Amino acid sequence: MTGTDPFxxxxxxxxxxxxxxxxxxxxxxxxxxxxxxxxxxxxxxxAVRRFVLHGGKRIRPAFCFWGWRGAGGADCAAIVQxxxxxxxxxxxxxxxxxxxxxxxxxxxxxxxxxxxxxRHRDAVWRGxxxxxxxxxxxxxxxxxxxxxxxxxxxxxLDDTALQRARPVYDEMRVELMAGQYLDLVEQSRGTGSLxxxxxxxxxxxxxxxxxxxxxxxxxxxxxxxxxxxxYSRYGLPLGEAFQLRDDVLGVFGDPDLTGxxxxxxxREGKRxxxxxxxxxxxxxxxxxxxxxxxxxxxxxxxxxxxLQTVFEETGALAHAExxxxxxxxxxxxxxxxxxxxxxxxxxxxxxxxxAVTVTARGR
Amino acid sequence: MTGTDPFxxxxxxxxxxxxxxxxxxxxxxxxxxxxxxxxxxxxxxxAVRRFVLHGGKRIRPAFCFWGWRGAGGADCAAIVQxxxxxxxxxxxxxxxxxxxxxxxxxxxxxxxxxxxxxRHRDAVWRGxxxxxxxxxxxxxxxxxxxxxxxxxxxxxLDDTALQRARPVYDEMRVELMAGQYLDLVEQSRGTGSLxxxxxxxxxxxxxxxxxxxxxxxxxxxxxxxxxxxxYSRYGLPLGEAFQLRDDVLGVFGDPDLTGxxxxxxxREGKRxxxxxxxxxxxxxxxxxxxxxxxxxxxxxxxxxxxLQTVFEETGALAHAExxxxxxxxxxxxxxxxxxxxxxxxxxxxxxxxxAVTVTARGR
Numbered sequence: 001m002t003g004t005d006p007f008x009x010x011x012x013x014x015x016x017x018x019x020x021x022x023x024x025x026x027x028x029x030x031x032x033x034x035x036x037x038x039x040x041x042x043x044x045x046x047a048v049r050r051f052v053l054h055g056g057k058r059i060r061p062a063f064c065f066w067g068w069r070g071a072g073g074a075d076c077a078a079i080v081q082x083x084x085x086x087x088x089x090x091x092x093x094x095x096x097x098x099x100x101x102x103x104x105x106x107x108x109x110x111x112x113x114x115x116x117x118x119r120h121r122d123a124v125w126r127g128x129x130x131x132x133x134x135x136x137x138x139x140x141x142x143x144x145x146x147x148x149x150x151x152x153x154x155x156x157l158d159d160t161a162l163q164r165a166r167p168v169y170d171e172m173r174v175e176l177m178a179g180q181y182l183d184l185v186e187q188s189r190g191t192g193s194l195x196x197x198x199x200x201x202x203x204x205x206x207x208x209x210x211x212x213x214x215x216x217x218x219x220x221x222x223x224x225x226x227x228x229x230x231y232s233r234y235g236l237p238l239g240e241a242f243q244l245r246d247d248v249l250g251v252f253g254d255p256d257l258t259g260x261x262x263x264x265x266x267r268e269g270k271r272x273x274x275x276x277x278x279x280x281x282x283x284x285x286x287x288x289x290x291x292x293x294x295x296x297x298x299x300x301x302x303x304x305x306x307l308q309t310v311f312e313e314t315g316a317l318a319h320a321e322x323x324x325x326x327x328x329x330x331x332x333x334x335x336x337x338x339x340x341x342x343x344x345x346x347x348x349x350x351x352x353x354x355a356v357t358v359t360a361r362g363r
Numbered sequence: 364m365t366g367t368d369p370f371x372x373x374x375x376x377x378x379x380x381x382x383x384x385x386x387x388x389x390x391x392x393x394x395x396x397x398x399x400x401x402x403x404x405x406x407x408x409x410a411v412r413r414f415v416l417h418g419g420k421r422i423r424p425a426f427c428f429w430g431w432r433g434a435g436g437a438d439c440a441a442i443v444q445x446x447x448x449x450x451x452x453x454x455x456x457x458x459x460x461x462x463x464x465x466x467x468x469x470x471x472x473x474x475x476x477x478x479x480x481x482r483h484r485d486a487v488w489r490g491x492x493x494x495x496x497x498x499x500x501x502x503x504x505x506x507x508x509x510x511x512x513x514x515x516x517x518x519x520l521d522d523t524a525l526q527r528a529r530p531v532y533d534e535m536r537v538e539l540m541a542g543q544y545l546d547l548v549e550q551s552r553g554t555g556s557l558x559x560x561x562x563x564x565x566x567x568x569x570x571x572x573x574x575x576x577x578x579x580x581x582x583x584x585x586x587x588x589x590x591x592x593x594y595s596r597y598g599l600p601l602g603e604a605f606q607l608r609d610d611v612l613g614v615f616g617d618p619d620l621t622g623x624x625x626x627x628x629x630r631e632g633k634r635x636x637x638x639x640x641x642x643x644x645x646x647x648x649x650x651x652x653x654x655x656x657x658x659x660x661x662x663x664x665x666x667x668x669x670l671q672t673v674f675e676e677t678g679a680l681a682h683a684e685x686x687x688x689x690x691x692x693x694x695x696x697x698x699x700x701x702x703x704x705x706x707x708x709x710x711x712x713x714x715x716x717x718a719v720t721v722t723a724r725g726r
Contacts, residue, residue, distance in 0.1 A: 159526060
């Protein structure tokens, strides 16, 4: 850790590089079982490679890896492969999410469905390019969901460990999809209560990004229940803080850093905690402004700026920042309370740094 | 078997009823891991229940079950659960396929994305009903893909058996999605060669519907390689015959039996073997008629009838029927050649009857 790079902790023991190398090794026609099917589906494989190899902070693999180390597991290639498989699960979620939201950009590049629509257009094929792009992205996401599973179960950890971890993995996948549906329903209902926004954040992000990867790594290593409980006490508030930071960045973030246009969450009408707090505190004219602009797909820069001002003037932004600080403090406190006999020393240090990193303003 | 009901063999040992009961038991909030997430996602679960409990001939579970019995596995609840899980995998494929094709109907009811779009409209929610319907159907398909896996791995077969079968299961899932992509690309290219149509049929349907379910059941029971090879020699031609029958029904089928409007495959522009043969033998005016109508989303009844006439007059229909007969004969021949020491007697009889049933005209 250099002390100057805020993401250095994610690179500890070259983890990001090793995760990328594991994905690179796995994503070939043989291990993905595509070889016999012929040349066409390898276009999907190439697109997945571009998607997962260029970008991503590897946050979920990091929590999985350090959840394993914290439970006494030794550093080895097998756990890196298992941890890296979470990037494929995440790729499924993002690619399908971009289809559902009709997003144009992801990680600063065209979203997968747009990329395949462009290929259709270039080849001057039959039918509409949009239909082709959507269909290809749905199938590509399905393949990522399957490959995630294949990558996890073919890592060379022993079978008992893999069987022990399967229920955690299954819960994680179901929570992710169910959380996405909650989000969709909340966006459509547009009620915007704080309780609803917090429930979406919990299932769609908090558990899936931090608690479950920690549990997956921990369970693979045979962690005792007290450690898994400790991971929850640390991971749940931290996950909520992480999602809050994401909400703030979705409104105020720098497109160069987020890889998405500023205000995309506003155009999609996401019912975030930020929105819920702003609505709760808004004057009638501020509330009317939110209702008018939120979810408007054609929202321009001045509309985004007007909403930003409302989030600032209502104190919603300051409230979110305070909440992030409080949740982070709770996570760190839970970490400190875990007895040294339960949690390996290096993992403790790394988890403390990771907590600060994933909630940092410049993330 | 009554001798009058052509589907009686699918009901042998009440298999269809037991598959439905296994799905009914599995599809509850606890085993699907939805309980903690809250009430909303159970709407997805209810929709899956309606989808898999009302309809479906349970063809894939039948081949899985009899593949197990043929390898000497004893009839038990665990193998019925494992076999039934294939209906959830199939539900993922169908629900996502209907999104990709923008189909209105499935099994005589509104397709899942249309059903959720209607709920959105009834609730007078924000955003467009179509976007909501598509997003819900993508997530519902993802959940089915995950639940299929959960249902398979939580059946009470022993762990060694499940581990032995996992590579077969993974190949099957990847082939299914890759085959769907092949189909999509062929439809878009519109080249329509017979070789391409046969490759689509092989991956999208032949392997996934018959060979792989047999292998899954066989591998779970610890089948020897000679039996698995025999299953391939029987299952591959039979699967191609099954897909050919499907192609014929897609053009000439009775909507009351197929649950889809007549001519839907023509509107979608599917490049089937039937189309490839017709194009190969068509006069210039017949070829022009095919090119004009195939893939026209607004194709009316008279256009469907005109295409039907071309398939008849070119001899493509008769050729397809002959091909079905030949492939069926090859499958039955391969079955007869399997030594009695390799294949259990009752399974042999059932597989012979199943072959006739799944390729029958009135299917």
